[in-house]
Amino acid sequence: MFLIGLYTIMDSVLYVPIANELNSLSQAEWIINGYMITTTALQPIYGKGSDIVGRKAVIIFATLLLLAGSVMCALAQSIEFLIASRAIQGLGSAGIYTTANVIIADLFSERERAKFMGISSCIWGLSTAIGVILGGVVVQLSTWRVAFWINVPIAIVIAMISWKTAHLPPVTGTAREKLRRMDFGGSILCLISIVLILLGLSWGGRDYPWQSAAVLCCLILGSIIGCLFVYYEHKVPIEPIFPLRLLRQRNVAIALVGHLFFxxxxxxxxxxIPQWALLVKNTTPITSSLYTLPFTIAESIFVMLTGFWVDKSGRYRECVWLGSCFLLAGLTPLVILDQNSGLGIIIGCQVVAGIGFGLCIQTLILTGQASASGSDVASTTTTCLFMRSLGAILVVAVLSSVNGNVRGSKFAQLTSEFPDYAAEISKISENQSLIHKLDIPVELFDLLVAGFMRGMRAAFTALIPFSALYLLVVVGIKHISLQQTRKL
Structure with missing residues (x-):
């Protein structure tokens, strides 16, 4: 959990400076998307795979994949190779994060589970706080490649600890029997569907018009394959990565949809927010990384407190309700951020949103687990995590597209107004740091910063409906008592 948290948040600080150095700001979000696509698509099969081959084998295998991907990222010389390497990292992260959560579900009853899930999430939160500072320090004082090399010794330690000290029950059966039970077909269909839809959302209105053949084909074909995935899961696999029968249970269905918006x-x-600090406030990488600390600190404190409270009281529904209100209240004011916004509003918004995050992150999983039988807990857990990652990856694509479209439109307007500086504007659109290095008029400088701000505001505005929908979805949760003994 520490390792995954470290890299999840470090991405938010690293990806813009990396794209600037590689002169590929328009492709910056794919440094994150490449990682998240494979993380998202492989989470369900890791959960089912750990049922078939064992938790220990999956964690060690996933850690080695993360190690290989980190070395490749550190050695990358082009944006394309880096994105591919990040995808390999995502293959490993999916296994580590998923299996860690499933093991907690294996070991403890639902009431106890809340406490230990809170502890693990607190560790994740603390590592994000460390990661955000570490990312800024690395970018400003060294090279971004160091951030990927840091991962190597941590991954080796995890693999060794898992190998030597993880005493988990072995899984019986021959290799052929285990392979027959793996739902590779469903995983491939899921991956193709996600990639196609993500491409369509990322390209739309920026690289190609929304009505273009490239965008429409990606969205339509991706949706068709997504429907085919649902049909395939219902009819074909011996053990599907997600048993569709669970959707008949109200709280499981709400937990899955809720995780999408969450x-x-x-x-x-x-x-x-770090991107806003870099592009609009012109902060250093270290300073931009500090802007997210209020969120991660508030989350770490409240996820721990929530876990102990649920363990003591057995109540979780009220935490989800209250957390959804805090998230809406904390994220909505981001739309008023501009070049002159002070620290007070930034800190306040993030503390409120961080409290909401801490209240919801584990109680929303418990909502689904409490309604599932013992044999379905692993599938429910991994599918909730899958839906959470899917929501994250879709919103990155949508908001990045909104941001890029608005910013691109403003830059095109400025190019026509300042034709003598067209080359400089084009360079700045791919490497934001050049705005402070190129010789441009003060008036143009102010208008370019305003263009970056306009794009960020559009992205923050587009975030509000997701917050409102999350609140509306979780209102329907029905309280089901948490068991004090392990389900079988």
Missing amino acids: GAITYAPTMF
Whole structure:
């Protein structure tokens, strides 16, 4: 959990400076998307795979994948190779994060689980606080490649600890029997569907018109394959990665839809606020990284407190309700941010949103787990995590597209108004740091900063409906008592 938290938040600080150095700001979000696509698509199969081959084998295998991807990222010389390397990192992260949560569900009853899930999430929150500072320090004082090398010794330690000290029950059966039970077909269909839809959302209105063949084909074909995935899961696999029968249970269905919106609204601030600080406030990488600390600190405190309270009281529904209100209240005021915004509003918004995040992150999973039988807890847990990651990846695509479209339109207007500086404007659109290095008039400088701000505001505005939808979805949660013994 520490390792995954470290890199989840470090991305938000690293990806703009990396894109600037590689002169590929328009492709910056794919440094994150490449990682999140594979993390999202593989989470369900890791959960089912750990049922079939064992938790220990999955964690060690995933850690080695993360290690290989980190080394490749550190050695990358082009944006394309870096994105591919990030995808390999995502393959490993999916296994580590998913299996860690499933093991907690294995070991403890639902009431005890709340406490230990709170502890693990608190560790995740503390690592994000460390990661955000570490990312800024690395970018400003060294090279971004160091951030990926840091991962190597941590991954080796995790693999060794898992190998030597994780005493988990072995899974019986031959290799052939285990392979037959794996739902590779469903995972491939899920991956293709996500990639196509994400491409369509990322390209639309920026690289291609929304009505273009490229965008429409990606969105339509991705949706068709998504429907085919649902049909395939219902009819074909011996053990589907997600048993569709669970959707008949009210709280499981609400938990899954809720995680879709929850992932969207909680990942976006950690990505866009450091970007706003770099592009609009012209902060250093270290300073931009500090802007997210109020969120991560508030989350770490309240996820721990929530876990102990749920363990003591057995109540979780009220935490989800209250957390959804805090998230809406904390994220909505981001639309008023501008070049002159002070620290007070930034800190206040993020503390409120961080409290909401801490109240919801584990109680929303418990909502689904409490309604599932013992044999379905792993599938429910991994599918909730999958939906959370899917929400995050979709909102990154949508908000990045909104941001890029608005910013691109403003830059095109400025190019026509300042034709003598067209080359400089084009360079700045791909490397924001050049705005302070190129010789441009003060008037143009102010208008370019305003263009960056306009794009960020559009992204923050688009975030509000996701927050409102999350609140409306979780209102329907029915309280089901948490068991004090492990389900079988």
